């Protein structure tokens with residue numbers, strides 16, 4: 001029997017935002033176990049709560065109710081400094097890449113090493129030899145070592161997202177969270193980004209949790225699909241178990257056509 005070690009335990013998670021129109025409950029009693037090495041795609045309609053869920057896993061948002069245990073520690077209860085430490089171990093990949101355009105690819109990837117340096121060294125850009133080595137290794141792994149000195153804003157969208165993935169990997173993370181990493185890319189580049197994430201998941205055992213609108217990419221690359229509908233988990237299983245009817249219901253297709 002394969003015994004997968006649980007990395008993340010989400011329990012009774014609810015998130016309510018106060019808005020001018022009153023309280024808005026965005027996550028409703030979410031319970032999930034994410035084993036180490038999982039590649040989980042979060043799907044659902046716009047506004048279903050996907051980004052809110054990801055931001056909670058990163059400790060960017062404290063839930064209104066519930067807990068998020070990562071390797072046994074409830075990150076929702078951590079003091080600020082400890083939370084910052086935790087967040088350094090999580091690679092976050094954004095839809096807009098969040099790179100510094102005027103800096104080179106290598107300098108951007110080196111930013112992934114900042115969490116390992118004393119603040120003064122980071123401010124002065126005094127990276128150590130091992131930081132350069134790790135940054136170059138990661139650039140090579142996304143096939144961009146030849147572009148290490150190129151300004152990031154001179155690279156294509158797909159190349160920029162690969163730099164962002166290399167930066168996340170330079171953090172030597174145990175968890176990568178990716179919020180719509182392929183949304184701004186054409187279909188070919190989207191596949192390239194998904195393949196890169198899958199490779200890191202398979203070769204390094206990095207746990208990947210990704211929010212994604214493109215259902216076909218989620219089904220093709222993820223090991224597991226979690227579907228949110230109005231803040232609730234309505235499907236949790238292997239991609240091949242997601243039926244056409246469940247997809248219709250998730251995206252409320254029938255209601256939209258009625």
Ligand SMILES: Nc1ncnc2c1ncn2[C@@H]1O[C@H](COP(=O)(O)OP(=O)(O)OP(=O)(O)O)[C@@H](O)[C@H]1O
Pocket residue numbers: 017018019024026044045046047048049050051052053
């Ligand atoms: N800080 C906040 N304050 C108030 N409302 C918020 C806040 N953050 C998110 N929301 C609202 O919560 C709901 C869910 O947002 P969320 O970004 O999690 O959805 P999503 O499923 O990721 O959508 P999309 O696919 O469009 O990114 C939306 O109605 C959004 O406007």
